[in-house]
Amino acid sequence: MSEPKWGIVSTIKAPMRDVLGFAAYHLQRGAHRLYIYLDTPDVATFTALKAHPKVRVTQTNAGYWAKKGARPDKHQPRQTINAADAYAKRVEVDWLAHIDHDEFLACDTPLPEQLAVLPDACFCARIRPVEALAWDGPMTEPRPFKGFALPMPERRKITEALYPKFGAHVNGGFLSHVAGKMIYRTGIEGFSVKIHNAFLGEDQNPGQVELSAARLCHLHGADWAKWQAQYAYRKDRGAYRAELNAPFDQGKGGLNMHDLLTQIEAADPIGGLQAFYDELCTPRPKLLEGLGQYGLLHWHMLDLDNAIAEQFPDFA
Structure with missing residues (x-):
């Protein structure tokens, strides 16, 4: 029996x-197909991606x-529509993951091996994130x-x-989501996917399994300058928008990220x-030591320049 083929759909x-780095990294790690939807038409990026035989670009x-x-x-419903479009295409992969261009899959064992042993009743598997700490080292070294701990009381x-200063209000110490993203079987009638969950009719996440040997390396706050540059948009329309629920103590004084950040700015x-x-993202020795003690420190090397040179040599 052949190993399952996997792919990614992303709206970018x-x-x-950045687009080529995202694509090249996952092609280098065995993605059979990438379905990339350019959210703003871009002839140069389209041409570069279309030349690769494993990329389907729209x-x-x-x-x-x-x-x-x-x-x-809003970009969230555009992502959902594009994911549905990719799912409805002629099936070229057995499993498809819906992730963003600042998220990179990292696996302890090859992803096809993890997918091959999932039970037939498992239609989707969840890949939890790890969030980048700021780092000025070379890309050719792990960063x-x-x-975060999964059980909420322990977390x-x-x-x-x-x-200690902001942790009481921030889920797992993460700036962004802790839900992770789904990888799901293809070719299932009535199946649909949103950003963090999948559905078969009214059944949410049917047969879901946690892929404990896979992680989603999220470069959400990879450095202060980039985080600051995206801050206003995220607060207005993205991960920190006002309508999102508080991560805990909903209705009992719990703050969502929008309210927490607004209070911080006002003070x-x-x-x-x-x-x-700085408290959440600076890799100061005490934080690295604490993360290590709890088994929450992970080192991964992305080396996107190397991946681009291998997969898109004309653009290296």
């Missing part, structure tokens, strides 16, 4: 180098949206990522110990956000 709006231009209906204003206790307009970022 980013500079060409310009989500006016013609594309004319077939899908009106282009949603640190922080994890909250550890988080408050590692991040210290100049240094508040810097202090928040």
Whole structure:
């Protein structure tokens, strides 16, 4: 019996180098197909991706949206529509993961081996994230990522110990999601996927299994400058938008990220956000030691330049 083939679908709006790095990294690690939807039409990036035999790239231009209906204003529904489009295509992979261009799969054992042993009743598997700490070392060396404990009581206790100033309000010490992303079987009638969950009719995440030997390396706050540059958009329309629920103590004084950040800004307009970022993302020795003691420190090397040179040599 042959090993299952896997692929990725992603909706991306980013500079060409970032898109090629994302694609090359996953091709280098065995992705059989990448279905990439360019959220803003980009001829140069489209041409570069289309030349690779394992990449299926779509310009989500006016013609594309004319077939899908009106282009949603927010990127989250656009992601969902594009994921559905990829799922409906001629099946070229056995498993498909819906992830973003700042997320990179890392596995302790080859992903096909992990997928091959899943029971037939498992239609989807969850890959939990580890979040990048700031790092100025070379890309040719591993960089640190922080994890979190899965059981909530343990998670909250550890988080408050590692991040004493802000940890009581931040889920696992993460700036972004802890839900991770799904990889799911293809070719199932009535199956659909959203950003963090999958559905078969009304059944959410049917047969879900946690892939404990796979991680999603998330470069959400990889350095202060990039985090600051994306902060306003994320607070208005992205991961920190106002309508999201608080991670815990919902309705009992718990703060969502939007409210927490608003309070931090109000209390210290100049240094508040810097202090928040520094506590959660600066790889100071005490934090690295604490993460290590709890088994939550992970080191992964992405080396995107090497991946681009291998998979897209004309653009290296």
